[in-house]
């Protein structure tokens with residue numbers, strides 16, 4: 211059997227893994243990152259890159275390519291409540307671009323920076339010695355291959371079997387979403403630069419607070435990314451399949467009928483797990499750091515997981531570079547990741563959890579939020595995050611740790 215030995219090994223070349231590989235290579239650390247797919251690969255996703263990520267993407271040298279190829283620049287968001295009333299708010303401009311292209315740009319940036327990459331390598335289990343992760347067993351083009359490393363970053367996404375092996379897999383029925391995505395053609399009535407999020411459908415059994423559909427303009431004109439997000443529990447309670455759900459929304463809601471009356475699905479409506487949390491779980495284990503969806507670090511109220519994956523990757527690389535310089539990969543040295551990552555990620559996760567629990571979760575509160583926003587001087591040119599934070603802190607009396615990152619969402 212083939213065996214390799216590296217200083218740092220990254221499993222998964224999604225935004226989290228590729229970012230970690232980029233910054234490890236940048237710091238001069240010997241790093242190999244691997245992915246089970248043949249690249250470029252698609253990922254079921256809305257493709258929103260928040261502007262808080264732009265500085266990092268520029269630093270990695272992939273912003274220009276992503277931006278010039280971007281599908282759409284979004285500046286406003288229309289939120290539609292269950293009564294099909296709506297508000298329109300400004301957002302810090304963000305881009306929507308297909309993951310097949312954007313993830314590949316980030317992966318290429320890591321390779322340019324000096325990271326070694328291997329595709330078609332599927333990690334099947336962790337190599338464990340005396341309770342310490344020492345790399346992975348895996349298959350390269352279906353042939354067994356072990357890769358040993360001083361430290362392993364586990365960044366292989368929402369279905370990670372490696373996370374399960376460590377006992378770190380999280381499946382909170384309230385925070386684990388089932389999300390579907392399809393590209394649609396012939397959508398009517400979307401405003402240029404405006405994304406739409408619908409807290410519907412109404413009248414379905416198993417109504418879920420986070421039962422949303424969304425339409426994001428794509429490739430300007432009439433194409434859009436259509437998404438559907440619902441907790442796994444609620445989806446099961448509706449008894450509907452994803453396509454039945456889509457048909458229900460299309461035929462039984464005002465916006466569904468208007469927007470999709472002449473629309474056709476360009477590809478299949480496909481689903482993917484989106485695991486979120488209210489605060490970052492313990493992400494460091496002896497010999498390993500877990501980042502991104504592998505440790506359920508997504509903000510599920512708005513389906514944002516790319517920022518936490520990339521920020522986690524950058525922080526993990528910084529900590530590992532220090533470990534490499536001192537040749538100390540002990541748990542204590544790696545665990546410096548935990549407080550640094552919590553400081554960066556917890557404000558967003560906590561805000562997201564509160565927004566879900568205290569606003570989206572309560573129909574009457576959400577209606578009140580809509581009325582409150584509309585009465586504000588200057589409406590509709592008010593910022594979404596600013597309004598949500600102000601309402602939650604002044605009207606609902608919640609304590610929110612506000613950061614610049616949060617403000618720009």
Ligand SMILES: Cc1cc2nc3c(=O)[nH]c(=O)nc-3n(C[C@H](O)[C@H](O)[C@H](O)COP(=O)(O)OP(=O)(O)OC[C@H]3O[C@@H](n4cnc5c(N)ncnc54)[C@H](O)[C@@H]3O)c2cc1C
Pocket residue numbers: 221222223224225226227244245246247251253254255256257258259260331332333334365366367368370389390391437481482483484501502503504508513514515516517519
């Ligand atoms: C429908 C939907 C819409 C979403 N929309 C958005 C959005 O608009 N904006 C946003 O910020 N977030 C969005 N998200 C969340 C976002 O997709 C994830 O949070 C993000 O992709 C997490 O990045 P990651 O690097 O942790 O994992 P991933 O992007 O999932 O990457 C993991 C990589 O690991 C590889 N891999 C898996 N198993 C193995 C293995 N055993 N061995 C080797 N390689 C392996 C995979 O091939 C993959 O390339 C959405 C999610 C869903 C489901």
